[in-house]
Amino acid sequence: MKKIVMMAVPLLSLCVQALPTGFIVADGARTVAVGAGGKKTPIVLRGVNAGSWLVTEDWMYPGSLTSDFKSEHGQYEMEEALVAKFGREKTAALYSAFRDAWWQESDFDNVKALGLNCIRLPFGWKDFIGPDGKPRTEGFRRVDWFVKNCKKRGLYVILDLHGAPGSQNGRHHSGDTRRPHLFKDPAALDLCCKLWTSVASRYKGNATVAAYDLLNEPEGHPGGLTSDPAVVAGLDRLYKTVRKADPDHLIMIESCWGPEHLPAPSSKGWKNVCYQYHLYCWNGGNNFERHRKFIESAVQNQKKVGHGVPVLVGEFSFFDCREAWDMALKTFGEQGWGWTIWSYKLCQAKSSWGIYNSAEWRNKSNVATPEDDFETIRRKWTKVDTKSVFHENKWLADVVRKYGERVKE
Numbered sequence: 001m002k003k004i005v006m007m008a009v010p011l012l013s014l015c016v017q018a019l020p021t022g023f024i025v026a027d028g029a030r031t032v033a034v035g036a037g038g039k040k041t042p043i044v045l046r047g048v049n050a051g052s053w054l055v056t057e058d059w060m061y062p063g064s065l066t067s068d069f070k071s072e073h074g075q076y077e078m079e080e081a082l083v084a085k086f087g088r089e090k091t092a093a094l095y096s097a098f099r100d101a102w103w104q105e106s107d108f109d110n111v112k113a114l115g116l117n118c119i120r121l122p123f124g125w126k127d128f129i130g131p132d133g134k135p136r137t138e139g140f141r142r143v144d145w146f147v148k149n150c151k152k153r154g155l156y157v158i159l160d161l162h163g164a165p166g167s168q169n170g171r172h173h174s175g176d177t178r179r180p181h182l183f184k185d186p187a188a189l190d191l192c193c194k195l196w197t198s199v200a201s202r203y204k205g206n207a208t209v210a211a212y213d214l215l216n217e218p219e220g221h222p223g224g225l226t227s228d229p230a231v232v233a234g235l236d237r238l239y240k241t242v243r244k245a246d247p248d249h250l251i252m253i254e255s256c257w258g259p260e261h262l263p264a265p266s267s268k269g270w271k272n273v274c275y276q277y278h279l280y281c282w283n284g285g286n287n288f289e290r291h292r293k294f295i296e297s298a299v300q301n302q303k304k305v306g307h308g309v310p311v312l313v314g315e316f317s318f319f320d321c322r323e324a325w326d327m328a329l330k331t332f333g334e335q336g337w338g339w340t341i342w343s344y345k346l347c348q349a350k351s352s353w354g355i356y357n358s359a360e361w362r363n364k365s366n367v368a369t370p371e372d373d374f375e376t377i378r379r380k381w382t383k384v385d386t387k388s389v390f391h392e393n394k395w396l397a398d399v400v401r402k403y404g405e406r407v408k409e
Contacts, residue, residue, distance in 0.1 A: 023207045024156065024250050026272050030336060031250070031310045044338050045156060045210060045312060046404060047118035048111060048355060051343030053103045054123040054142060055162040057173050060346040060353075061102070062367045062380050069362045072172040075163070076126065081370040082377075090374060092138070098381035099142065102345075107386055108149045111344070114355070114397060115404020118156035118210055120314060120340040121146060124163030124175045129195045131165075140202060147208050156210035158252065158340065159199060160314070165191040169219040169256075180221050183230040193241040200245035211250040211274060213314070214238045219256045226254070227261040236268055252276045252312060258298075259305035274338075275307055278315040284324070291324035295331050302335075311335070315342040320352045322395055329403035341400065345390055355397055356390040 022035035024043065032040040052060040058072045065073040065081060082091040111119055127139030143159070150157050163175030166188030170180030182188045196212070203209045215238070220231045235253055242251055254276045255262045265273055281294035302311065313332060316339065318324035332339050346354035347361035361367060368377040383389060 023248070024210045025248075026250055026274055026310050029308050029310060031274065031338065043117070044333070044336060045118045045158070045340070046338060047116045047120060047155070047158075047340045048114075048400075049120045049122060049160075049315065049340050049343040050103060050107075050146075051122060052346065053099060054121070054127065054139070055173065055175055056098075059348075060343070061098075062347050062361045062384065063098075064367050064369050067364065067369055067371065069367060072177070074167075074172050074174060074176040074178075075124065076175040077177065078370075079126075085370055086374055094374070094377055094381060096138075097378055098384065101382045101385045103146075104385055104387075105149055107344070108153050108155065110356070110386065112153045112155060115401050117154070117404075118158060118338075118340065119146075119150060119344075120158040120160050120213070122160045122162035122173075122216065125161070125165050125192070125195050126163075126175070128198060129165075129191065131191070133191060133194050135198055140198075147203070147206065151208040155208075157208055158211050158213050158312075158314075159203070159209060160213035160216055160252075161192075161196070162216040164188075164215055165195070168215045169217050169224070170222050171217065171219075173216070183218075183220050183228070183234045189234055189237065193238065196238055196241050197245045200242045200249070204246040204248070209249065211252045212242055212246075213252040213254065213276065214242070215254060217256055217278065218254060224256065225261050226256045232263060232268075236270075239268070239270055239273075248272075250274055252314070254278070254314065259302050259307060262307065264307055265309055274310040274312055276312045276314040278342075279313050279328075280315070280317060284319065284321070286319055286321040288321055288323045288327070291318050291321060292327055295328050299331065299335060310338065312338040312340065314340055317342055317353055322399060325352075325396065325399045326402075329399065333403060345386060347384070350393070352393060352396050355393055355400065356386055357393055358384075358390045 022033035024031055024033055027040060030042055033043045034040055056063055056075045058064050063078060065078050079091060123139060128136055130136055147157050164182050166182035166185050167174040167176045167180040168182045170177060214235060218226050218231050220228050239251060250272055252274045262275055281291050284290040318328055343354055345356035347358045349357055349360045351357050366380060368380045
């Protein structure tokens, strides 16, 4: 999650389909669904992120490495503390209980009812592959279930590697805030390539999977830029790895933070790609003019740089400024950009960071820490199902429905 950016690609007005109509690919600066007989139907991805499900974030879910709930640590740091106390098997059982509760079949129905057509699914490496390179089943079991349920409801899935081996940015949302070394350590990058080979091989030919999102916010280190030669080289290797396993799926490549920080696709030989940007106007607050100028700058920057590929605004928020939400989603539609809101739900009261919110959870009685015993953590982590303790943020849901995929540009 999080950060600032710029981007865009002017497109023709598109008629967005109500249901997935085929395999999604890039067609110039737009995305199309390729159906029977090779028929191409223009489609714009509009959706939400399934944040903090397979990669937890302290500020979103009821868990913290310490009792200082203002600090943020990665999921893998929390896992290690729990393993040290309970052992690996019991720790896995705790995370399984949390995941069973956090995202259920009714959540897919909620997304569909918002008029959306896709979900961006953040995942972390440790559920799919061990440090020794041996495959693990938990991640595939969860993702298979997720993709199956999306298919039943006519929703696409974007598979987003949020937490890579060695961490691609050293941020808490990568799973590890300690030494980020993905782009410096050949062994870490090798492991990441093995992971993507497994993922791409498994979902090759699966039309419900809209795209492979190679790396979330690849800064290299906190405050870094994707234009760093080492980062570009790493992304290029991951692109080639995926293409070897799966020549057909759309590949999303993210920038930290604007289009000027990504190379022209032709210069790298990248084909069938979508460039992704995250838009957070951190000093915007609830000031509409600041958000308006920020979005205008993003549009102009994309027009100036222009890579001629589809654009997805993979994460964004306009805080509690409803006017800015309305303005931005309207602009995204005019530019032909896809979008996925950050995020579907979070454990905070009345927060526009989630379409579904719960009561304020940042207190000892609700947040699990390694100080708690096993049963206490399990109890806290099974009380997070949307139906029981979350409520729709009505004004935000209304704005989302207004610009959902049933709307024709």
